[in-house]
Amino acid sequence: MAVISAQPFDFTYDPKAIGLVMIDFQRDFMEPGGFGETLGNDVSLLRAAIPPAQRLLQAFRVAGLPVIHTRECHKPDLSDLPEAKRSRGNPSLRIGDDGPMGRILISGQPGADIIPELYPADGEYVIDKPGKGAFYATEFSEILQGLGLKQLIFAGVTTEVCVQTTMREANDRGYDCLLATDATESYFPAFKASAIQMITAQGGIVGWAADVDTIVGGLDAG
Ligand code: C5J
DSSP, X not given: OEEEOOXXXXXXXXXXXXXXXXXXXBHHHHSTTSHHHHTTOOGGGGGGGHHHHHHHHHHHHHHTOOEEEEEEOBOTTOTTSOHHHHHSSOOSSOTTSEEXXXXXXXXXXXXXXXXXXXXXXXXOEEEEESSSSSSTTSSHHHHHHHHXXXXXXXXXXXXXXXXXXXXXXXXXXXXXXXXXXXXXXXSSHHHHHHHHHHHHHHHHSSOEEEOHHHHHHHHHHO
């Protein structure tokens, strides 16, 4: 077993059973004109996560370790979009509407794709998910089991929505989950800080947290 120094205590992992999960680094959340902005958010706040996420991704690629990317998006016919999700709030454009990057959060549209800076490489997994969590109505669980993974490192946006939801789902399924604190961002800095506290409180009730340099150092040593 190998060790990454983390909060609330060391994260112990099996180098043959660790994978990276990159949550929803999509143009619709990260770039102007997408879903995030239609909800009234300042999408520029998320961009701080890109350079650390690039370093983390590169470390996994160099080590030959599995990488799974997720995209929150829906089928073009909206058959997997609950009316409650489509009609909620008062966005300037709703899911499925035509926007400057194609139809908002629709599979296959430019906006739903992953930003060029973190684009999946050949051989990496890409999961389209209709919910906030990556396990709901997807093949995520089967992919993790097929790869024999037991420990997961998480990066992505937004911290307290899709990242935290997926970490909670993974934790309930028996995975040890470590959040890369500078490779995740929120439109609400206070929510990001609170999410990290919620994850690591009570002896790591949901999981662990560490910054990318520490994680990469731990991977190199492992
Ligand atoms: C949101 C996500 N924030 N990927 N989705 O609606 O966190």
